Amino acid sequence: MLKYALLGFLNYRPLTGYDLKRIIDTSTRHFWHADLSQIYKTLKMLETSGLIMSSIEAQDERPDRRVYTITDAGRADLKSWLDAPLLEMTPLKEVLLLKVFFSAGTSPESVLAQLRQQRSLHQQALAHFQGQTPADIEHNAQQMGAQPLDALYWDATRRAGILYEEMYIRWLDETIIRISQQRTERE
Amino acid sequence: MLKYALLGFLNYRPLTGYDLKRIIDTSTRHFWHADLSQIYKTLKMLETSGLIMSSIEAQDERPDRRVYTITDAGRADLKSWLDAPLLEMTPLKEVLLLKVFFSAGTSPESVLAQLRQQRSLHQQALAHFQGQTPADIEHNAQQMGAQPLDALYWDATRRAGILYEEMYIRWLDETIIRISQQRTERE
DNA sequence: ATATCATATAGGCATTTTCATATATGCAAC
DNA sequence: GTTGCATATATGAAAATGCCTATATGATAT
Numbered sequence: 001m002l003k004y005a006l007l008g009f010l011n012y013r014p015l016t017g018y019d020l021k022r023i024i025d026t027s028t029r030h031f032w033h034a035d036l037s038q039i040y041k042t043l044k045m046l047e048t049s050g051l052i053m054s055s056i057e058a059q060d061e062r063p064d065r066r067v068y069t070i071t072d073a074g075r076a077d078l079k080s081w082l083d084a085p086l087l088e089m090t091p092l093k094e095v096l097l098l099k100v101f102f103s104a105g106t107s108p109e110s111v112l113a114q115l116r117q118q119r120s121l122h123q124q125a126l127a128h129f130q131g132q133t134p135a136d137i138e139h140n141a142q143q144m145g146a147q148p149l150d151a152l153y154w155d156a157t158r159r160a161g162i163l164y165e166e167m168y169i170r171w172l173d174e175t176i177i178r179i180s181q182q183r184t185e186r187e
Numbered sequence: 188m189l190k191y192a193l194l195g196f197l198n199y200r201p202l203t204g205y206d207l208k209r210i211i212d213t214s215t216r217h218f219w220h221a222d223l224s225q226i227y228k229t230l231k232m233l234e235t236s237g238l239i240m241s242s243i244e245a246q247d248e249r250p251d252r253r254v255y256t257i258t259d260a261g262r263a264d265l266k267s268w269l270d271a272p273l274l275e276m277t278p279l280k281e282v283l284l285l286k287v288f289f290s291a292g293t294s295p296e297s298v299l300a301q302l303r304q305q306r307s308l309h310q311q312a313l314a315h316f317q318g319q320t321p322a323d324i325e326h327n328a329q330q331m332g333a334q335p336l337d338a339l340y341w342d343a344t345r346r347a348g349i350l351y352e353e354m355y356i357r358w359l360d361e362t363i364i365r366i367s368q369q370r371t372e373r374e
Numbered sequence: 375a376t377a378t379c380a381t382a383t384a385g386g387c388a389t390t391t392t393c394a395t396a397t398a399t400g401c402a403a404c
Numbered sequence: 405g406t407t408g409c410a411t412a413t414a415t416g417a418a419a420a421t422g423c424c425t426a427t428a429t430g431a432t433a434t
Contacts, residue, residue, distance in 0.1 A: 001280070001282060001285065001390090002390085002391095004285065004286075004289070005285060008285075008288065008289035008292070011289070011292060016412075016413085017412080017413070017414090018411070018412050018413075027288075028284075028285065028288060029278075030279060031279050031280065031281040031284035031285060031288075032280055032281070032284070032285045033278050033280075034391085035391070035392060035393080036412095036413090036414095037391095037392080037393085037394095037413095037414075037415080037416095038390075038391060038392080040413065040414060040415095041390095041414090041415095042390095044414095059399095059411095059412090062399065062400075062410095062411055062412070063397090063398060063399060063411065063412040063413070064398095064412075064413085065411090065412065065413090066412085066413070078289070078292060079292060079293060081286075082286060082289060082290060082292055082293040082297065083293055083297050085300070085301060085304060086282060086283060086286065086301050086304060086305060087304065087308075088308070089305070089308050089309065089312065090280065090281050090282045090283065091216075091220050092217060092218050092279075092351075093188070093218065093219055093220075093277065094218040094219070094277050094347075095188060095273060095277045096273060096277065097215075097218035097219070097344050097347055098188065098191065098192060098195075098215065098218060098219045099191075099268075099269060099273065100340050100343055100344055101195065101214075101215060101218075101340055101341060101344050102191070102195035102198070102265070102269060102340070103269060103340045104333070104334055104336040104337040104339075104340055105195070105198060105265060105266060105269050106266060106269040106270055108336075110269065110270050111340075113272070114272060114273050117272060117273060117274065118273060118276070121274075121275070121276050122276065125276065146291070147291055149291040149295075149369070150291040152291075152365065152366070152369055153287050153288055153289075153290045153291055153298075154288060156287055156358075156362045156365065156366075157284050157287055157288050159358065159361065159362070160281075160284055160358050163354050163357065163358050164279075164354065166354075167350050167351065167353075167354040170350065171343075171346065171347050171350050174346065175343045175346075178339065178343065179339070179343075182336070182339055188420090189420080189421090203382075203383090204382080204383070204384090205381070205382050205383075221421085222421070222422055222423080223383090223384095224383095224384070224385080224386095224421095224422080224423080224424090225420075225421060225422075227383065227384060227385095228384090228385095228420095228421095229420095231384095246381090246382090246429095248381095248429075248430060248431090249380090249381055249382070249429065249430075250381060250382040250383070250427090250428060250429060250430095251382075251383085252381090252382065252383090253382085253383070375434100376433100376434085377432100377433080377434080378431105378432085378433075378434095379430105379431085379432075379433090380429100380430090380431085380432100381428100381429080381430090381431105382427100382428085382429090383426100383427085383428095384425100384426085384427090385424105385425085385426085386423100386424085386425080386426105387422100387423085387424085387425105388421100388422085388423085388424105389420100389421080389422075389423100390419100390420080390421070390422090391418100391419080391420070391421085392417100392418085392419075392420090393416100393417085393418085393419095394415105394416085394417085394418105395414100395415080395416085395417105396413100396414080396415080396416105397412100397413085397414085397415105398411100398412085398413095399410100399411080399412090400409105400410090400411090401408105401409085401410085401411105402407105402408090402409080402410105403406105403407085403408080403409095404405100404406090404407080404408100
């Protein structure tokens, strides 16, 4: 899957592994992430498959850069992935829910502390998305050489981030209240 | 992480790998899943670590079962995981959002078809959660030998499933409309 | 009769992901 | 001066995960 994230970005313009890491961290972080070492490995694999090409670019004052460029085969591969029907939901893995599920094995106080901690993290994430203005997205779009249609899709993923975090915070608040009430009834 | 899911269930009562697969598929599927072969591997690892023990149970008319039982060390390990603070959000991986992000590379018709397909899958998932009555949860609880407090936590994870699917469908509807409007404007 | 399904365990292989580490440069901080 | 940070690439080891296959039994379906 990371393969397509890399092809997707290289479809805009040539980039290095380091560039891609920064771009992923700032734009797809909330629905796709990757470790720097994994990015380098995947780029090598893509070059071996002939989906991208690379060339070394010397820099004064900084280490050499290996710049990757997408090939026609790469573009075709990306396109066929984009068009392939998605017949399944992406399965979720959510550590907090796993913990909550088994939380009868510990004290409500311990659970509440963790829920409150998570609330603050998700509040931060929400603020991050809300702080992204249309001007920011426009700026990213220009840097990537993106088309007007890109802005629509990029904003849709940003909107998904907002809805997700709002939902998550709502669930946390609800759950914190329910556990607190349960605790009061016990007394 | 699967390790703790297995310890969590074995903390209620002794179970086989096959049992655990069925239980995970019916109760934690929407926030934690695992392949059967992965479950068997993890159980072996847990036994080697001394967190669980196993014994063979012969059955007439069916293959022998290897029944796993949690040890005191296993219980202690589970408890310390439950109490450990969770300082990070679980990172998401969502294929649909990755595709949408790069969808300027294909036709809006192709994107819309995939969004509608996903809508039907998420609608199904929502119906599944809404169909789970308190009686069903009560039934599961009795089978597992669970305490009253468990029902509260289990229902919280079910509620998370409902909110998540409602949010997802809302985002899909919004996004379908926005892409459709964009398409009309183009004409 | 034959095929498939549910039960039950497990090995093998490849891929994916994470974590730690190594190298190299130049700049800023202390 | 030396420590740490940003830039830049990469390897190695280990863990986690996913997919396929093999084995065995009895029941059910066609």
